[in-house]
Amino acid sequence: MTKDDKNLQQVLDKIAGMDEPARRVMQRMHEVIVAAAPELKPRIWYGMPGYALSASSPVLVFFRHDERMSLGVSEKAAFTPAGGEDGLLMPAAWYFEELDDVTEKRVAEIVRAAIG
Incomplete structure (x- = not known):
């Protein structure tokens, strides 16, 4: 078993240990990220699933489940200012309670943008 395989299993085990309905939503979040x-x-990464270009490179995106579920982009991701009303702010975290088609599409866009 490779290091990548062990790391993947740890992520899947972490998700499997979550209570429903978070387990179902977080499993789908994992699937959306790896498909994107x-x-x-x-x-x-810090006790929650994170995603990097290699086992030894910095995590670029991650998700958490504490009191709420969230998707985040680490400081190592490719950032660009939002522009418009947000000016130079760079979005880096989003809370969610459920995933629908629109949200999954946006998550995939965020993930692809984070890797540059």
Whole structure:
């Protein structure tokens, strides 16, 4: 078993240990992320699933489940200012309670933008 395989199993185990309905939503979030960027390697990052270009490179995107579920982009991701009303702000975190088609599409866009 490779390091990538072990890391993936740790991520899947972390998700499997979550209570419903978070488990179902987080499993789908994992699937959306790996489908959007199959080159990303899952691993546990600060106790939650994170995704990087390799087992030893910085995590670019991650998701959490504490009191709420969230998707985040780490400081190592490719950032560009939002522009418009947000000016130079760079979006880096989004809360969600459920995933629908529109949200999944946006997550995939965020993930692809994070890897540059």
